[in-house]
């Protein structure tokens with residue numbers, strides 16, 4: 001039998017949900033413990049907080065300051081929150097009477113943690129995202145729950161969102177899940193290349209591996225993103241209103257009539273047409289300030305080169321079991337919005353007709369595409385996907401460093417929430433409001449998480465868990481891609 005590792009003794013006032021422990025052994029905050037209960041058997045708890053109590057008064061501290069040797073009495077106290085035990089029907093229960101004072105507290109055995117938290121049924125058969133924090137227990141998330149019920153990944157800048165998203169995409173690749181990634185910084189093409197071998201890979205049982213055959217890259221700007229295939233749209237796909245949005249003419253009234261007239265004329269006369277055609281037709285209009293302003297703005301848009309007589313076909317973009325990266329590096333914010341809007345619309349419509357495989361749609365920098373305040377062209381369709389996508393096997397994965405600035409309706413539709421370090425009070429409040437089952441102490445912990453540790457809720461997990469994210473198999477980040485690509 002595995003030897004039990006005693007770390008403390010239950011003392012003081014004891015309830016059924018929280019227990020105070022004098023710590024006598026080696027244990028870290030956040031570790032799981034087990035305590036015997038007279039009626040329930042072994043019960044699992046978590047050491048939420050450690051505190052050192054001392055008898056050092058202000059006066060004595062001043063004596064130390066003056067160079068005197070002062071003896072200090074101290075004890076280490078721990079606060080354990082009780083998680084519970086599985087009854088003989090397998091249901092998670094909490095003891096109905098308090099624990100006895102004087103009971104020894106042990107480090108929890110892996111088998112008890114897995115059984116109580118309910119990690120057994122999905123083991124080895126889901127998205128492997130890392131190890132239970134402070135333990136060597138691998139955590140797998142249910143792939144269907146991830147894709148069908150939407151995911152949000154939230155953290156402050158540099159908190160590890162993109163790294164973790166890379167981990168999740170690697171797992172989606174292994175499970176043949178078709179994926180489309182909106183990649184504003186060009187960070188995800190590096191999924192083609194293996195990461196460098198590192199020491200921590202051994203602990204997590206990860207090996208470097210690249211997925212060049214699984215990654216397809218598209219971009220509206222193939223000058224900046226030279227390896228990408230061109231992503232083009234036809235003008236006939238877009239409405240006069242959308243076009244005005246693109247050139248930032250938000251006060252439509254004056255412009256809508258001449259623009260619509262010209263677009264209708266060209267549609268009837270030519271079918272597909274170019275911005276140059278549109279500019280030509282408008283130039284034949286009477287010479288007014290309105291029309292001239294339109295012509296100028298459309299000429300600037302023309303330089304972006306996003307419109308073509310043949311649009312990129314969606315079944316070229318989305319391919320079964322592959323990851324399509326929409327690289328928006330170097331693309332202006334208005335065009336980015338339009339790309340996301342058009343693409344979201346096409347994915348939703350075609351998925352509804354089952355003309356595309358079920359897929360995961362990953363949206364980085366989501367606050368730009370679904371802002372809580374103000375409008376983005378892409379807001380409406382993404383809201384529709386968030387509320388109806390699951391019926392059609394179209395999953396959303398929303399990533400943002402400013403949770404408070406993301407459309408709350410959409411955030412609350414995300415069944416799986418993965419939260420890394422967050423310190424901004426507004427963002428913490430948003431998270432507290434939108435994530436079910438978060439305790440006050442978990443919210444405090446979120447502020448102090450080391451990079452690479454995430455709080456994961458939902459995705460078929462019975463309770464929120466802290467997870468140490470596994471190392472990437474593939475290279476992380478955009479910067480180093482060119483180096484690897486040119487070798």
Ligand SMILES: Nc1ncnc2c1ncn2[C@@H]1O[C@H](COP(=O)(O)OP(=O)(O)OP(=O)(O)O)[C@@H](O)[C@H]1O
Nearest residue numbers: 155156157158159160161162163164401451452469
């Ligand atoms: N799980 C991890 N293991 C090891 N290193 C990590 C981990 N997560 C993040 N890092 C490191 O931290 C850095 C920042 O991570 P990342 O790029 O994912 O942040 P981010 O949250 O996406 O930031 P931003 O908001 O700026 O996009 C990375 O360069 C990476 O090296």
Ligand SMILES: [Mg+2]
Nearest residue numbers: 158161162163
């Ligand atoms: Mg990032």
